[in-house]
Amino acid sequence: MGAHSPHETRTRLALLEAGLPEPLLQQAVFLGSRLVAVLDMYWPHHGVFAECDGMVKYTDPWRGRSPADALREEKRRHDDLLDLDLHGVRITPDDVRLRPSEKVARLRSLLDRGRPSAPRYRTQLYNSGTRITPRAAAG
Secondary structure, rough: OOOOOOOHHHHHHHHHHHOOOOEEEEEEEOOOOOOEEEEEEEOOOOOEEEOOOHHHHHHHHOOOOHHHHHHHHHHHHHHHHHHHOOOOEEEEEEHHHHOOOHHHHHHHHHHHHHHOOOOOEEEEEEHHHHHOOOOOOOO
């Protein structure tokens, strides 16, 4: 439980196969009571995250957003994470298929740096690792 797409599962398995430590999945990041983000993968002892970045959020955004709105939200969210001293990478399906070593090297570099300071945020498993509203009907 925890992966929200086949891309997330393939990515996590590729990272584990490359020797990276196992991440926590679907971790909500809170600053006080404000939900900043839900991270696909998170290494808490390092302050490092990985986001599986598919195209659906831009080509078919949910919650009544336009593709431009979805992109702006993503950029604001990423800046909020950086402001909290969290560092990470975005991984596309092409990255996993064609150039996984580049993303593994970047993640390994971030993990090796360690956490610069005690976190100013808290994290917890989001919604028991499941989606609140499925994007596709079961069946």
